[in-house]
Amino acid sequence: MTRERYFQQLDLLKESVLSLGEMSELMFRDSMEAVIDLNVDLANRTLALETEANKLEERIEVSIFDLLALQQPMASDLRLVVSALKISADLRRIVGLSINIAKIPGKIEGGHIKPLTDTKRMADVTAYMLANSLKAFETRNPELARAAAVRDDEVDKIFYAVWVELLEMMAKDTSIISKATHLLFLIRYLERIADHCCNICESVVYLTTAERVKLN
Numbered sequence: 542m543t544r545e546r547y548f549q550q551l552d553l554l555k556e557s558v559l560s561l562g563e564m565s566e567l568m569f570r571d572s573m574e575a576v577i578d579l580n581v582d583l584a585n586r587t588l589a590l591e592t593e594a595n596k597l598e599e600r601i602e603v604s605i606f607d608l609l610a611l612q613q614p615m616a617s618d619l620r621l622v623v624s625a626l627k628i629s630a631d632l633r634r635i636v637g638l639s640i641n642i643a644k645i646p647g648k649i650e651g652g653h654i655k656p657l658t659d660t661k662r663m664a665d666v667t668a669y670m671l672a673n674s675l676k677a678f679e680t681r682n683p684e685l686a687r688a689a690a691v692r693d694d695e696v697d698k699i700f701y702a703v704w705v706e707l708l709e710m711m712a713k714d715t716s717i718i719s720k721a722t723h724l725l726f727l728i729r730y731l732e733r734i735a736d737h738c739c740n741i742c743e744s745v746v747y748l749t750t751a752e753r754v755k756l757n
Contacts, residue, residue, distance in 0.1 A: 547612050551621060554604040555679075558625050558632070561597040562675040564590065565635045569671065569734065572642040573664045576727060577657055579646045587643040594636045601629045617748075624748040628678060631737040631744075635671065638730045638737075645723050653724070654710065654717045660724070663699040663731050666692050670738035677742065683749045686742035690756035696735040703728050 568587050575584035670689045677686035707721045739757035746754050
């Protein structure tokens with residue numbers, strides 16, 4: 542019975558991490574839609590999800606402490622516990638960055654200073670990285686994790702291009718500095734979310750191969 546309880550706890554831990562992953566995907570997607578459309582109502586609904594995300598993170602922490610204190614997992618099971626702890630921390634930071642993104646629509650009036658085509662592409666690549674890093678964790682697929690992390694280079698290239706464009710626009714027209722600054726923060730948040738996705742991919746590789754790698 543004790544062993545059965547042990548495996549149930551491991552399954553619950555994995556499910557809780559995936560639930561937090563689903564929440565982070567939802568909040569990221571909706572926060573970006575809110576920014577692109579300057580939809581304050583959608584932004585506020587996204588902000589309201591933070592409490593639920595916090596509860597999921599707390600559930601993961603409790604599961605991990607119970608497993609470490611009462612079950613003393615070994616070998617691959619211990620790697621699952623360690624990876625779950627690290628992945629949940631990265632997901633919580635993605636939630637926090639999505640919250641930051643969701644706060645932007647309420648600060649911009651009168652429309653954007655430029656089309657957000659490049660920024661949307663940056664967000665689409667980041668969303669791909671997040672979805673596939675979580676799928677790699679769920680399926681224990683290190684090759685998928687490595688493939689998802691490779692896309693970070695694309696995010697970085699778009700980030701630097703948009704960063705330079707916005708700085709040049711501000712230099713030519715100081716009246717747009719406030720709006721441009723919010724967009725600078727936006728692309729920085731996206732770049733950081735992509736980095737956290739790389740961290741998740743690294744945790745998946747460690748989980749499945751016991752190899753510690755740096756993917757970004």
